[in-house]
Amino acid sequence: MNASEPADPGLLVLAQDFREALRHSIYLVRRLDADGELSAAQLSTLKMLMDSGPATGAGASSAAGVRVGEIARNLGVKVPSATEQIIKLERAGLARREPDPEDSRAVRVRLTQAGRTAVESANERRNAVMAGILASLPDADRAALAAALPVIGRINATLQA
Numbered sequence: 587m588n589a590s591e592p593a594d595p596g597l598l599v600l601a602q603d604f605r606e607a608l609r610h611s612i613y614l615v616r617r618l619d620a621d622g623e624l625s626a627a628q629l630s631t632l633k634m635l636m637d638s639g640p641a642t643g644a645g646a647s648s649a650a651g652v653r654v655g656e657i658a659r660n661l662g663v664k665v666p667s668a669t670e671q672i673i674k675l676e677r678a679g680l681a682r683r684e685p686d687p688e689d690s691r692a693v694r695v696r697l698t699q700a701g702r703t704a705v706e707s708a709n710e711r712r713n714a715v716m717a718g719i720l721a722s723l724p725d726a727d728r729a730a731l732a733a734a735l736p737v738i739g740r741i742n743a744t745l746q747a
Contacts, residue, residue: 618712624704627661631671632680632705634660635697651694653686680704 616626624632634657638650658668672695675681680701686692697705720728 615712615716618715619708622708622711624708625671627663627671628675628680629705629708630661631657631668631675631695632697632701635681635695636702636705638697651684651686651696654683654693654695657695675701 619629622629634652638652654668654672655665657672658665661668661671672681672683676683678700680698682696682698683693684696686694720731723731
């Protein structure tokens, strides 16, 4: 279906309900680690960098890194806002900006080992909280959630493409 075709009303309702559930879940997941040292935006940025490649050694960084413009797009912010977050992460020793070897005008941001450690620590805390919440659900609800995850993954893949 393209934008000029009328959408199925049932699909529009499902789309709205799904988007609202995701939006609300994002707010709640960000609160799982509200007492952590990193903001949700900083943690999202570090996770993006972590997904781009492994960090190695004491001060080493990931192999590929991520361009600042891509970080801004993924966070849904303008480049200056993303740059501000990156500067804070760099000052904390969690990320490092380097020239892009493929484009002298661009900068890539790489995760340091300290950044990887910070993400892993935050993930452990968040996962423990979420596991406690999931443990309170009936088996049928946990099974339904597990069955929905591949569908959500396919939706994410479509959005990413």
